[in-house]
Amino acid sequence: MSKPDEYDFTSLVDRRGTNSYKWDVATGELPMWVADMDFRTAPEIINAMRRKLDQGVFGYEEVSESYYQAVADWYGREHGARPCTEWMLFVNGVVPALSSLVRRLTQPGDQVLVQAPVYDIFFHSIENNGRHVLSSDLVYDPGSHRYHVDEQDLEAKLAEPLTRMMILCNPHNPAGKVWSRQELERTASLCERHGVSLVSDEIHGDLVFGQPQYTPLFALPPELLGHAVSLVSPSKSFNLAALHAATIVAPGERMRESISRGINNDELAEPNLLAVPGTIAAYEEAGPWLHALLGQLERSRSRAVACLEGIDGVEAANENATYLLWMDISALGAKADQVAAFIREDTGLYLSSGSIYRGNGDHFLRMNLACPPSELEDGLERLARGVRDFRARR
């Protein structure tokens, strides 16, 4: 195992021409949009994958008990809540699980509640399956730069007879908000009261800086967990999106059996050759790498926030999770699509327009900070220039 100060978060990795979705951009463009990192993953994970490849035999596989133990131990150690291994199901990714759960737990025409602005793929998982999105939009306070839930609106929408499922994002992408244990309990109680299944996407749960801490949904009292599901994965934390490995944690037996049938029908329950060794190595051996990464991400966030103070018309949201910076551009007086397109054209910096996340996302841009410091400086310089040129143009 390497020492934390030996991990490399400064070298640039050339990802052009590597089938990278993020880096499929024109020469000179700098992509800081889709949520994967420009850091190499932990050496411990790469070594475990190498050992697997050296074996050279890649027949059909099942998920070993040691996989579930590794997931449970990680949550016990890192987050103070060890789920039972019997609650777990392996699945080929968080988004495939979400779409399968929508199909399994609701009927065509039902409503699935979300809290916009939120990860845009939630809308696709719901709408592409013939269900309706019902949003209880998060409320933004421009003074504190923070979001909160409109509890009355949430309860009224959960009480609507056609609302059968809620998808929570914990921590929240794109806002970076971590739900406190109290907030989670309130949401879970409301869902329980109104017979709504609560599915919590916790893919960003390891990427939290300070308070409030991340609380996995499965850490709540058992009376709130009969219809509650957490979706976890090492994919964001360890930069392993292409591993297509995630775990469903469903404490309620009926719920779990039903979900298991759903993901098996959808053929999403079998691992590829690297999913099991990669996940076990991440959770058992790469904790020190993750802690070193968190230090780097925290420094990058502070640097970006300090830089934004010198850019008129752009303010950072004041939340404490993810490597994604959510930036309020309402002072620029234009829609996010227009501003994002202008900045890309003007400087080559490719950011996510907040409009895709709905809610008040039309007034925000999202910037991915998970890159070496020299790349971040380049991105911040382009952002400052793009915003200045945008303002000058109007």
Ligand SMILES: Cc1ncc(COP(=O)(O)O)c(C=O)c1O
């Ligand atoms: C909130 C959230 N859920 C899920 C995903 C993707 O999950 P997966 O790659 O496991 O399907 C992302 C990726 O950005 C995300 O931000």
